[in-house]
Amino acid sequence: MKVNCPNCGGIVPAEGLALDTGWGKCAACQEVFRLADVIEGYVAPGDEKIPGKPERPFDAWAVVERQMDRLLIHIPPHGLRAGTLALLGFAILWLGFVAFWTAGALGLLFGGQIQGLNIGFACFSIPFWLVGFGMLGGVLWASRGSRTVYFDGMEMVTELHCLLWRRRRVRDLSTVQHARESSPMIRSDKQGSTDSYLVEIVYSGGSFVLPCSSRAEQQWLIAEINDYLKSQAPRLRRT
Numbered sequence: 001m002k003v004n005c006p007n008c009g010g011i012v013p014a015e016g017l018a019l020d021t022g023w024g025k026c027a028a029c030q031e032v033f034r035l036a037d038v039i040e041g042y043v044a045p046g047d048e049k050i051p052g053k054p055e056r057p058f059d060a061w062a063v064v065e066r067q068m069d070r071l072l073i074h075i076p077p078h079g080l081r082a083g084t085l086a087l088l089g090f091a092i093l094w095l096g097f098v099a100f101w102t103a104g105a106l107g108l109l110f111g112g113q114i115q116g117l118n119i120g121f122a123c124f125s126i127p128f129w130l131v132g133f134g135m136l137g138g139v140l141w142a143s144r145g146s147r148t149v150y151f152d153g154m155e156m157v158t159e160l161h162c163l164l165w166r167r168r169r170v171r172d173l174s175t176v177q178h179a180r181e182s183s184p185m186i187r188s189d190k191q192g193s194t195d196s197y198l199v200e201i202v203y204s205g206g207s208f209v210l211p212c213s214s215r216a217e218q219q220w221l222i223a224e225i226n227d228y229l230k231s232q233a234p235r236l237r238r239t
Helices: 082-106 116-144 217-239
Strands: 023-027 031-033 063-067 070-075 145-151 155-162 164-174 176-183 197-203 206-212
Touching: 023 070, 031 116, 063 217, 082 116, 116 145, 116 155, 164 176, 176 206, 176 217, 197 217, 206 217
Parallel strands: none
Antiparallel strands: 023 031, 063 070, 070 145, 145 155, 155 164, 176 197, 197 206
16 A cells, blocks of 8 residues: 655655554654555544433333433333233133133033032143233233333332332342343334333343343433443442
C-alpha cells in the first residue's frame, strides 16, 4: 500500500506512518497529516464509534425508573390477550369434559348411587383435574401476575405478585453479576410470543427472569441493568 503526502504528493515511507496514533509525517516536506484523510477505511484510535445505550422501544411493556443509585424495573400484568383467552377456553372445555367423565364414573348421570367401585374408578380422573386447574393457574398468572426488581445501591429486591399471593426476596447487590439474554426451556412455534424473549439477572446461586414483549425491549432492559451494575461496581469494591 502506497501513501502519498497530501501536501507535496510524494510517497511516504512506512516509517513515517504511525498507525498506533493515526498520524503520518512526510520526510520530504515535513508535512504532518492524519492517516484517516489519506487512507480509505482507516479509523484512528479513539475515533471508533461506541454504540450508545438502546432507547426505550415504543411498545415496551416494562416500566423503568432510575434515580441516582436506585433502579426500578416493573413488569405489570399483561391482562387477557388472545393467547390467554384461547388457553382459558380450552381449559374450560377440558374441565367440563373431565367433570362429565367423573360424574359418569361415579354413576351420577343416570340417577344411580355412588358405590366404592365407582369412587375407585373416578379417582383415575384426578390427574386430568390437576392438568385442567394447572391451565387455569397459568391463565391467571399470565393475566394478573407481575414482576418487580428494585436496586437501591446496597441490595437487589425481587418480587413476584399475583392477586393476594406475593413472594419477595432480598439479596446483597455485591452478589449480582450481570444481566443476559435467556430463552424459555420449552419453545413454541409462535416466535413472537411474550415469553420468547427473557432477561436473566444472574447472581451468586441463581437468577431472576423478566419476560419481554420483543427483542428490542430485551436488549434495552439488559443495557439498563448492566449499565447500572457497572456504575455501582467501584463503590461495591470499596465496601
